[in-house]
Amino acid sequence: MAKKSIDKWQFGDFQTPENLAKEVIETLKRNHAIQPDVIIEPSCGKGAFIRAAACGFSGSKILGFDINDQYVAEANSSVNGFFSSNEIQINQSDFFDTNWEYLIKNLPGYILILGNPPWVTSSELGLLNSKNLPAKSNFQNRRGIEAITGLGNFDISEWMLLRYVDWLSNRQGMIAILCKYSVARKVMRQIRQGRVTQFSGYIYLIDAKIHFGASVDACLFVLTVDIKHSGYEVYERLDLKQASYVIDDRDGFIVKNVDAYEKWKHLVGQDPHYIWRSGAKHDCSDVMELELVGNYLRNGLGELVDLESNYLYPLLKSSDIGNRRVKLNRRMVLMTQKSVGEDTSSISENAPKTWRYLSEHSSYLEKRASSIYKNKPPFSVFGVGEYTFTEWKIAISGLYKKLNFVVVGPINDRPVVFDDTVYFLSFYSAEEAEFIYKLVSSKPASELLESMIFWDEKRPITSEILRRLSFKALAQELAIEEQYFHWIQAISKSSQGQLKLRIAERNLAYLARQKDDVKKAGCI
Ligand SMILES: C[S@@+](CC[C@H](N)C(=O)[O-])C[C@H]1O[C@@H](n2cnc3c(N)ncnc32)[C@H](O)[C@@H]1O
Numbered sequence: 001m002a003k004k005s006i007d008k009w010q011f012g013d014f015q016t017p018e019n020l021a022k023e024v025i026e027t028l029k030r031n032h033a034i035q036p037d038v039i040i041e042p043s044c045g046k047g048a049f050i051r052a053a054a055c056g057f058s059g060s061k062i063l064g065f066d067i068n069d070q071y072v073a074e075a076n077s078s079v080n081g082f083f084s085s086n087e088i089q090i091n092q093s094d095f096f097d098t099n100w101e102y103l104i105k106n107l108p109g110y111i112l113i114l115g116n117p118p119w120v121t122s123s124e125l126g127l128l129n130s131k132n133l134p135a136k137s138n139f140q141n142r143r144g145i146e147a148i149t150g151l152g153n154f155d156i157s158e159w160m161l162l163r164y165v166d167w168l169s170n171r172q173g174m175i176a177i178l179c180k181y182s183v184a185r186k187v188m189r190q191i192r193q194g195r196v197t198q199f200s201g202y203i204y205l206i207d208a209k210i211h212f213g214a215s216v217d218a219c220l221f222v223l224t225v226d227i228k229h230s231g232y233e234v235y236e237r238l239d240l241k242q243a244s245y246v247i248d249d250r251d252g253f254i255v256k257n258v259d260a261y262e263k264w265k266h267l268v269g270q271d272p273h274y275i276w277r278s279g280a281k282h283d284c285s286d287v288m289e290l291e292l293v294g295n296y297l298r299n300g301l302g303e304l305v306d307l308e309s310n311y312l313y314p315l316l317k318s319s320d321i322g323n324r325r326v327k328l329n330r331r332m333v334l335m336t337q338k339s340v341g342e343d344t345s346s347i348s349e350n351a352p353k354t355w356r357y358l359s360e361h362s363s364y365l366e367k368r369a370s371s372i373y374k375n376k377p378p379f380s381v382f383g384v385g386e387y388t389f390t391e392w393k394i395a396i397s398g399l400y401k402k403l404n405f406v407v408v409g410p411i412n413d414r415p416v417v418f419d420d421t422v423y424f425l426s427f428y429s430a431e432e433a434e435f436i437y438k439l440v441s442s443k444p445a446s447e448l449l450e451s452m453i454f455w456d457e458k459r460p461i462t463s464e465i466l467r468r469l470s471f472k473a474l475a476q477e478l479a480i481e482e483q484y485f486h487w488i489q490a491i492s493k494s495s496q497g498q499l500k501l502r503i504a505e506r507n508l509a510y511l512a513r514q515k516d517d518v519k520k521a522g523c524i
Contacts, residue, residue, distance in 0.1 A: 010130040011067065012118025012156060013045070014212045016178065021048040024220055025056035027204060027238045028112075028176055032224065036060050036174070037109025042095055042117070042160065043067070047075030049115050050090065054083035060112075064090035065098065067132075095160060096134050104167045111173035113164045117157040119180075119214070125156070134159055158183045161221075162190055168225055169197040175223040181205065181456050184221040185247070185254065188232055191223075192249065199223040201232035203247070204240075217456035231258055253452070260451035267448050267477060269470030273488045274425050274436060276466040278398075279418030280335065281382040283368045287361045288334045288381070289315060297332060301361075308351035311335055314411040318421040322400035326408045326416070333417050334358075336379045338389065344377040389415050390426035392433040394440060396466070397422055398459045403449055405440050407433050423463050432487050439474045439484075 007013070028034055037060060039053045044064035053062055066072050072092045079088050104111070118132070125133055133156070157179045164175045165187070184203050191199060201223055208218035220238060231248030245257040251268065255261040282288040286300030290312070297305045297312075314329035334354065336344050348355040358365070358379045365379055372382055393408045398421050408416050409430060418424055425440075427433040439445060448469060453460050475484035 006128060010120060010125060010128050010132050012120035013068075014116070014119050014214065015045045016048040016116045017211055018048050018051070020178075020206070020211050021052035022055070023238045024049070024114075024176065024178070025052045027220065028174075028222070029056060031202070031241060032174065032222065034110070034112065034174055036112035038063065038107045039112045039114055040104075041065070041115040042098075042100075042113065042164075043115060044075055044090060045071045045116075047071075047078050047090065050075055050079060050088060051083075053112075053114060054079065054086045054088060057112075058085040060086055061107075062086050062088045063103075064088070065093040065095070066090075067092070067094050096132075100163065100167060104171075109172075111168065111171065113167065113173065113175045114177065116178040117160045119155075119157065119212075121153055121155050123153040132156070155180060155183050155186075158186055161187045165191060165197070165199070165223065168199075168223075172225055174225070175199075175221070177221055178206065178218060179221050181217040181219045182454070184219055184232075185454065187221070187223075188247070189254065197225065198227050199225060200228045201247075202235065202243075203232055204235045204238045206238060255452050256454055257451040260447055264444055264448035264451065267444060267470055267473045268468050269473055270467070271469070271471045274471050275387075276423050276425060276463045277385075277387050278383055278463055279420045279422040279424065280333065280384055280388060281372075281420040282333070283370055283373070284365050287358075287364045290332045290334070292330060292332065299361075305357060307334075307354045307357055310351050311347065311354050313414055313417040315419065316395070316408065316416050316422070317419045318397040318399045321395045321406060321408075321418065321422050322397040322402070322404060324404070324406050326395075326406055327411070329411050329416070334379075335381060335384060335388065335417055337377075337381055337384055339385055340382060341376060341380070344379050347379075383420055387424075387426040388417060390428050391415050392427040392430050393418075393424045394427075394433055394437055395422050395424040396461060398461045398463075401455045401460060403441075403446055403453075403461075405437060407437050409433075421459070423461065423466055432490075435483055435487060436471060438480075439471050439478065440469070442474065442478055444477050445469060445474055 036057060039057065039060050039062045041049050041053070041062070041064045044050055044066050045068070047064060050062055050064045053060065064072075064075055066075070069092045072090055075090045079090070120132070122133060157177070161175070161177065161179065161183065164177075168175065181203065184201075188201055201221075204220040204222070206218050206220060208214040208216050212218075229246075231246035233243035234245050234247060235242070236244045245259060247254060247256055248258045249255075250258065250261055250265070290297035290299050290305060290307075293304070297307060299305055311334050312332045313335050315331040315333035316326060316329055317331075320326065320329070336347060336358070347358070362378060373380055391410045393416065394405055395408050395418055396403070396405050407430075408424075410416065425436060427436070449465065452465050452468065472481070472484055475481040
């Protein structure tokens with residue numbers, strides 16, 4: 001890779017277009033009516049925000065900094081002699097070596113921290129072997145930072161934003177920066193958890209594809225020291241005066257749309273009868289997943305394989321579920337266990353060819369790094385239980401950016417197994433699956449789930465979010481609670497705590513006759 005592009009990468013270098021910087025300043029003036037005494041652009045690049053700020057805020061002192069001396073020179077010559085009503089100083093400086101506390105302490109009045117910090121993550125910098133990172137000791141000692149390091153990867157802009165937040169503790173000011181929408185939410189969480197100074201938050205969504213050619217959800221993130229409201233207002237565009245919705249904490253988690261959540265929060269609740277699970281995990285697709293090639297099976301190593309059918313199941317992946325391709329499978333998966341930790345030695349008797357295949361490829365399976373496989377029977381899989389092998393399921397991909405539930409039945413009389421990016425509920429009958437599908441795809445369910453899902457997350461849909469939906473409450477909302485009680489009456493807990501449907505009770509007509517008994521049993 002050319003040196004120039006490596007530098008662009010490691011310095012997260014996406015210069016803000018002039019018109020976007022101007023629009024940002026207009027938004028701050030129109031919606032926030034500020035007149036800052038001092039404006040700081042901590043990584044000003046070629047100076048788009050310096051020029052826009054000088055045009056918009058006459059009389060403000062403007063301080064710009066950037067690590068790149070060519071940019072600093074360019075920014076300086078672009079302002080020299082043009083903005084007589086502003087004192088402007090632009091200097092070369094590495095953000096991580098600058099004594100910001102000293103600088104800020106000596107600045108009077110209302111401070112606006114403005115700009116567009118580097119768009120790069122710590123893991124990308126690791127790949128590039130770059131030193132453009134906060135010093136480790138300083139970094140790890142920071143309040144609230146454990147949460148970031150715990151993730152293993154963090155956006156440099158997130159770290160910088162938390163520093164800006166610290167600079168404004170105990171003084172008047174505003175932060176207005178362009179960043180990923182996900183970074184704004186992480187900072188919001190950090191402020192709430194660990195910071196003494198609280199802020200009002202505003203998020204103006206911008207189209208990063210148009211402005212920066214970047215495929216990421218981005219925003220102008222504004223934090224003001226005055227606390228006007230606890231939630232963070234979200235504006236769909238920079239030119240809007242009215243927020244479209246408000247993000248806030250509700251019941252221990254951050255919800256995307258407070259009004260929609262409040263409308264449907266009576267549908268939130270644990271449902272012990274229908275538990276969302278994630279698909280199976282084996283971490284060795286080359287050996288465990290087999291492509292159907294005519295009458296043959298081919299593994300990921302390109303070998304044609306002949307195996308007994310008893311441990312093979314049709315596999316559907318996120319892409320199949322997301323695209324509703326559920327009638328046919330392209331792959332089979334070896335499910336070596338019926339429950340986590342089950343002894344696998346019986347495979348040698350039940351399916352000698354499968355046992356030989358697994359033994360011959362044991363080196364691939366033994367290489368699996370995750371600690372979950374340590375001290376477990378050979379060829380173990382995870383995310384497996386009685387629920388894996390029921391014939392009927394409702395599935396949704398955690399990766400797709402759509403609430404797209406689908407009923408999945410057996411393929412060639414075999415229950416379907418999903419990969420671990422799919423979430424599903426399991427049922428023993430098509431009727432029950434269809435009934436729950438009606439609930440989960442209803443308008444109230446969609447609106448409640450939508451109010452909690454941030455679609456820009458890598459995995460926007462999680463089992464944690466899905467599990468917040470109470471099917472009982474939903475059935476009551478849709479006035480079909482009797483059917484719900486019929487079905488749960490038909491479920492009994494096995495000794496292992498797995499949910500099991502009594503075969504004799506599968507029939508809806510039969511269940512309808514049990515209505516009164518259910519009531520008497522105190523389920524209603
Ligand atoms: C996303 S660009 C934005 C530039 C400018 N703020 C704008 O809006 O056009 C990020 C800038 O951060 C600068 N930068 C990267 N690492 C830095 C560091 N450690 N200290 C100071 N500036 C840095 C880059 O040189 C680049 O100009």
